[in-house]
Amino acid sequence: MAKTEVGPADNVPETLQALAHPGLLLVSLDRRGRPNVMTIGWGSVGIYWGQPILVVPVRKSRYTYRCLETTRDFTVNALPRKLADLATFCGTVSGRDHDKFAEADLTPSPSLRVKSPIIEECLLHYECEVVHVNDLVPKSLAASMLGSAYPQGDYHRFFFGQILAVRAEENLRRRL
């Protein structure tokens, strides 16, 4: 597959579309250096501190939460449409007791600028280094959202990742 390095803002509409459906795949390393992948359906691409930043919200119950605290970098990857079902798989089982890369037949491949790998089968890859974290403040959130998103109090930590590299497949739009 022909992938080229592109700018951080070159594929924002495609990224938000994939985030909404089927979800994007967030990859980090556990403390033993094994890659783990989980699905995210929320997040944003923007500019903070004059830098391109991708923000990913990860609940404290996720194995990925521990991985991000250890590795302090991550990749975010967009699946081709034909593999969209894998977003459900990666978003319903945990890396605590599953090797999701092996079970989903996904290939971890070296990133250009971070330790966490990209997913070879995906079409778009963001490589990010954690530069800031921010915990949700329950009393500052609208009551309607607090009730619907956090009935058990499993709050998000927002990981702000400086985007250090983005690679995209040439025919990305047709295959997402």
Ligand SMILES: Cc1cc2nc3c(=O)[nH]c(=O)nc-3n(C[C@H](O)[C@H](O)[C@H](O)COP(=O)(O)O)c2cc1C
């Ligand atoms: C479509 C979809 C979107 C999801 N979005 C998020 C998200 O934005 N943040 C989050 O913490 N969990 C989200 N999840 C749940 C995690 O992906 C799920 O709990 C996963 O099994 C965690 O894996 P881990 O324990 O290996 O980290 C989502 C799941 C699905 C299916």
